[in-house]
Amino acid sequence: MRRSGGGTDDLGLDRGEAELTEDDSREAERHVFASLRLILLCTTAVVQPSISAGPFFAGVHDPSARIAFAVPALVTLLCAVWVVRRKPLPLPVAAGGAVAVLVASAVAAEALPSHEHFGPADWSYGLVGWHLLLLLLDRVPALLTAQAALLVLNVTHWLLDGTPDRAEVGNAGVVTFSVTSLQLGVVVMSRVLLRSARQAAGIAAERERAATRAALARQWEQDLRAGFAGQLGATLPLLAGLADGVLDPRADETRRRCALAATQLRRLFAENDDVPDPLVHEVAACVHVAERRGVSVSLAVSGAPVPVPTDVRRQLTAPLVEALSAARERARVSLLRTEGEVRVAVVADAGVEMGTATGPVEVESGTYGRHTRMEARWRTS
Amino acid sequence: MADELSAVVVDDHPAVRAGVAYWLSSGTPPIRVVASGEDVRSAWLGEGADADVVILDLHLGGPTPVLGDLRRLVEAGRRVVVYSMRADDDIALQCLELGALCYLTKAEGAEHLVQATRAAAEGRPYTPPSLAGALAGDRSDHRPALSAREVEVLVEWFQSESKEFVAQRLGISLSTVNSHLERIRVKYALIGREAPTKAALVARAIQDGLIGVDDL
The missing domain is CATH 3.30.565.10 (Histidine kinase-like ATPase, C-terminal domain)
Incomplete structure (x- = not known):
């Protein structure tokens, strides 16, 4: 009987709900990643000069090692171009950066003196891990693969130096565990944050939709009342007069x-x-x-x-x-x-x-x- | 009583036949119903065959209108007043095209039926208000060109059901209203099928000066 008017069907909200939610969650994802990347940028910018620079300058001054030290710094600078603008890193930058820092790590490991791997002079292992996090934060499988490659690369160098003694094994284990767990912890934290942000965005969007629906329904009812009152013409004053x-x-x-x-x-x-x-x-x-x-x-x-x-x-x-x-x-x-x-x-x-x-x-x-x-x-x- | 008008009533409802016979006989002068029946045979056989006017119901028991019977009666020179339940513009126009002198709905009363029968007996068309509405609302491609005045008369007659009212509204005499209605019907007759009644109608219109020979 009704040709037009209110109800959720006519408001056109329910039909677009799926797309809206997806949009909202994408927006939340962008926001979370942008913030985390900003923190990671600061981390890499701080870790490199403050923690890694000491062992590096104290260690060997091989030209290849200098280049290996400069590459992560350049990658950090390059990433800053996108990160400070809260933009996601383009795939070529992320992939190229990851390969560059991995190669730098390999070169640095090569340049290290024997039995220095995972030791105080190994400036590259922990540092490159942070760079990988910054580069591949939103690409978890690639990040894990790169981290594994980094670990394998360093362990291989370490083993090639000769059979380590128990103290060396213990030391390497502690370093690897602390670095890896801290960095993987960041990955896990980003996932948790992401899920919470998505839920929050979903709830906010749903609230907004409900508010819009309620406002439209109120408007429609008002229009209907006004329309009826207008069309009722002589009825209302007549009834009032009779009453x-x-x-x-x-x-x-x-x-x-x-x-x-x-x-x-x-x-x-x-x-x-x-x-x-x-x-x-x-x-x-x-x-x-x-x-x-x-x-x-x-x-x-x-x-x-x-x-x-x-x-x-x-x-x-x-x-x-x-x-x-x-x-x-x-x-x-x-x-x-x-x-x-x-x-x-x-x-x-x-x-x-x-x-x-x-x-x-x-x-x-x-x-x-x-x-x-x-x-x-x-x-x- | 030789010049008393006679009619035959073809309708499948006995009450309608009796009612029509009563209305016609109580007019002045009265019209005698010489035969009546539930199918069209009564118009072809016995006294019904010589009646001046055939009053024909379009739906004789069946769902389809008896347009074939109407056509045969008209071709035989019979003057037919269609008297139908249905106020359907298309059927009304179709009956006019076949050569009926009037299409009257049963919702329209005794007065129109008596006038229509009397006009038909003289070979004249009669246009009741509902038929005027059908003609005014005619949007077919082959409809005749009517003058603005003629359309006005049709619409006013359809709207008021009173020729006096039409005359007063348009500031013309009653006979002018009638002339307009008759001329409209002649225009329709000129575009319809050939039939003896139509030829007579057109001839009479020329004779009365309603249309000129040039209009043909």
Whole structure:
């Protein structure tokens, strides 16, 4: 029965919910990664000069080792271009950077004196791990592979130096464990943060949607009330007058107003019915009320149906409602649809004149002897 | 009583046949119903074959209108008033095209039926308000060109059901209203099928000065 109005279907929210949620979670992901990368950038920027620089400058000054020390610093600088703008690192930068720091690590490990791996002079192992984290934070499988490669690379160098003694094994184990667990801890933390952020974003979006829905529903209800109040026309003041005892139900004027209100209401109820020819349906509803009042009405409809918008139907039937509610005994109602016009006319034994109106619907009325004629015309083209 | 008008009523409802016979006989002057029956045979056989006017219901028991019977009656020169339950514009226009002198719906009362029968007996068309509405709302391609005044008369007659009212509204005499309606029907007759009744109708219109020979 309802053609338009409220409800979630009409608001178009439910259909877009899946996409909205996905968008929200992507946004949360971007936010979390951007913040973490900023922290990691600071970490690499601080760790390299403060922790790794000491062992490096104290150690050998092989030219290849210098290059190996410069490469991670350059990679950090390059990453800063995207990270400070809170942008994700492009794949070529991430992949190229990872390969570069791994190669630098290999070169640094090569340049280390024997039995110095995992020792105080090994400046590269811990440092390169942080770089890998910065580069591949949002690509976990690649990160884990790179970390594993780094570990294998260093362990291989360490083993190639000769069979380590128990103290060396213990030392290497402690260093590897502490570095790896700290760095993997960051990965785990990023995942946890990410999940929480996604949930928070989802809840916030859902709240926002619920608020929008509620606001729209309120608006729709208000429009409906305003619309009904507007279309109820004479009904509300009439009912108020009757309830307050200001109007006498036996008075002719009150009865005429009641007849008008009844016709207006009946037409209003017919307006939302789903019928093939709404205009005829509404005209017939008005005629029906007049007939129940004892007026003999002859209704004639001619011409093929044409679509008539709701507001035009209202304007076409409004004078009909007035004329019919004023009719005493007889009325002729006609609806004619010609090639370019829709015409609703009433000839009734009513004493009232409707006056004229211009606009999309022209209303003309006049008195001829005992009869009053009213016609509402709407040009279809 | 030789010049008393006679009619035959073809309708599948006995109450309608009796009612029509009563209405016609109580007019002034009265029209005698010489035969009546539930199918079209009563218009071809016995006294019904010589009746001046055939009052024909379009739906004789079956779901399809008896347009074939209407065509045969018209081709035989019979003057037919179609009297139908259905207020369907297309059927009404189709009946006019086949040569019926009037299409009247059963919602329209005794007055129109008596006038239509009397006009038909003289070979004249009669246009009741519902038929005027059908003609005014006619959007077919082959419809005749009507003057603005003629359209006004059609619409006003459809809207008010009162020729006096139309005359008063348009500031013309009652006979001018009738002339307009008759001329409209002649225009429709000129575009319809050939039939003896139509030829007579057009000839009479020329004779009455409603149309000129040039209009043909």
